[in-house]
Amino acid sequence: MTHYSIFSLVKGALCGPGAWSPAWREPEPKAEYDVVIVGAGGHGLATAYYLAKEHGITNVAVLEKGYLGGGNTGRNTTIVRSNYLLDGNAHLYEWSMKLWENLSHDLNYNVMFSQRGVLNLAHSDAQMDAFRRRGNSMRLNGIDAELLDREGVRAMVPHLNFEDARFPIYGGLLQPRGGTARHDAVAWGFARAADSRGIDIIQNCEVTGIRREGNRVTGVETSRGFIGAKKIGIAVAGNSSRLAAMAGLRLPMESHLLQAFVSEALKPVIDTVVTYGAHHFYVSQSDKGSLVFGGDLDGYNSYAQRGNLPVVEDVITAGLSLFPNLSRVKLLRHWGGVMDMSMDGSPIIGKLPVEGLYLNGGWCYGGFKATPGSGWVFAHTIANDQPHPINEPLSLERFETGAVLDEKGAGPVPGHH
Numbered sequence: 001m002t003h004y005s006i007f008s009l010v011k012g013a014l015c016g017p018g019a020w021s022p023a024w025r026e027p028e029p030k031a032e033y034d035v036v037i038v039g040a041g042g043h044g045l046a047t048a049y050y051l052a053k054e055h056g057i058t059n060v061a062v063l064e065k066g067y068l069g070g071g072n073t074g075r076n077t078t079i080v081r082s083n084y085l086l087d088g089n090a091h092l093y094e095w096s097m098k099l100w101e102n103l104s105h106d107l108n109y110n111v112m113f114s115q116r117g118v119l120n121l122a123h124s125d126a127q128m129d130a131f132r133r134r135g136n137s138m139r140l141n142g143i144d145a146e147l148l149d150r151e152g153v154r155a156m157v158p159h160l161n162f163e164d165a166r167f168p169i170y171g172g173l174l175q176p177r178g179g180t181a182r183h184d185a186v187a188w189g190f191a192r193a194a195d196s197r198g199i200d201i202i203q204n205c206e207v208t209g210i211r212r213e214g215n216r217v218t219g220v221e222t223s224r225g226f227i228g229a230k231k232i233g234i235a236v237a238g239n240s241s242r243l244a245a246m247a248g249l250r251l252p253m254e255s256h257l258l259q260a261f262v263s264e265a266l267k268p269v270i271d272t273v274v275t276y277g278a279h280h281f282y283v284s285q286s287d288k289g290s291l292v293f294g295g296d297l298d299g300y301n302s303y304a305q306r307g308n309l310p311v312v313e314d315v316i317t318a319g320l321s322l323f324p325n326l327s328r329v330k331l332l333r334h335w336g337g338v339m340d341m342s343m344d345g346s347p348i349i350g351k352l353p354v355e356g357l358y359l360n361g362g363w364c365y366g367g368f369k370a371t372p373g374s375g376w377v378f379a380h381t382i383a384n385d386q387p388h389p390i391n392e393p394l395s396l397e398r399f400e401t402g403a404v405l406d407e408k409g410a411g412p413v414p415g416h417h
Helices: 007-013 042-055 087-102 103-105 125-140 150-156 185-195 236-245 311-321 368-384
Strands: 032-038 060-063 118-122 146-149 172-176 198-203 209-213 217-223 225-234 253-265 275-276 281-285 290-301 331-342 348-351 356-361
Touching: 007 125, 032 042, 032 217, 042 060, 042 356, 042 368, 060 225, 087 103, 087 368, 103 185, 103 368, 118 125, 118 150, 125 146, 125 172, 146 150, 150 172, 150 253, 185 198, 209 236, 209 253, 225 236, 236 253, 236 331, 236 356, 253 311, 275 311, 281 311, 290 311, 311 331, 311 348, 356 368
Parallel strands: 032 060, 032 225, 060 198, 118 275, 225 356
Antiparallel strands: 118 172, 146 172, 209 217, 217 225, 253 290, 253 331, 275 281, 281 290, 348 356
16 A cells, blocks of 8 residues: 655656555455444444554454445534533543544544634523533543633634624634544545555445344345354444344434535635534535535434425525625535434444444434544444443443433434434
């Protein structure tokens, strides 16, 4: 595998396309693996990479029914943050943040991680009090947090609508280390790094069944034949329930549709990530100049990767309430991702009741930002057949014991998170 550097770049420029080797192989599936990961998105590829790097397990296959990174990894708004209130979430996302900060060097691939900050706006005294509480909780967990007043927000993002009589801006909570990363590059970087350590990445290989002997998995039925496996990890986002059902399990989650949007390219206008406290709206500007933004779920269960027009209108209305100066900007495209919404709004990373079967799912809105951290703890869980202390609070058993992690305080309704 080519080691990317300034020298390889110059060589490639001088010698033409023939100087570049494929970033990863296209292997035929073997009859059996020690571990099969279902899903070649960011989480599945990160899990395979850390299985090889941290635990020396290289007889691993990552199976993808379509093309690599074609699911939610390539259908999100690219925001990275760890500004969580509850310990069970904060520790995972902060560990992920620390991995993000060195990820390009670790993978020898530029994932374009930009720590431009994440600013959550407050529009009432109550929201400011809530942000004080969250910021203090973050600092107690060693996470950076700054509470800004109105003028502090104005100095940072002067184009906001500060004159809105209904939702005046009181201030905001800033995490300076937050930011964005290039979603495609994350998938490609993990794929390349995993392949270099001997992992087989098999595209166009749909899993159609999970074979069991008693209470233990023995492999997966696929569109390319049966593949034996001692352990199986599920990392398929909105299709988690469908995969678990193949093993006779019913998960406490639902699949919902979430849209994301991109505008035409503009000159620099927003140099941070901004979230609207009066409505669920979030926006940043990409390196190409496009505004990348999103909002709430479409409000119905779906496996379709497309949205409906009422949410398009709702999201754009919220965006213009916050940034009236963008009213003449053209919408370039929008798309949908299938979200696996858990009952408490927090992810599930751990063992399932069937021996040798593991789940990385229930990510709701938070999947992309957790990519390296979730892959790291999921690899530990699979390799050791027990969770790491970081993901122990995120086990499936929390719904049995009542130790749920309801970050939003919305109750046991998946669509409300």
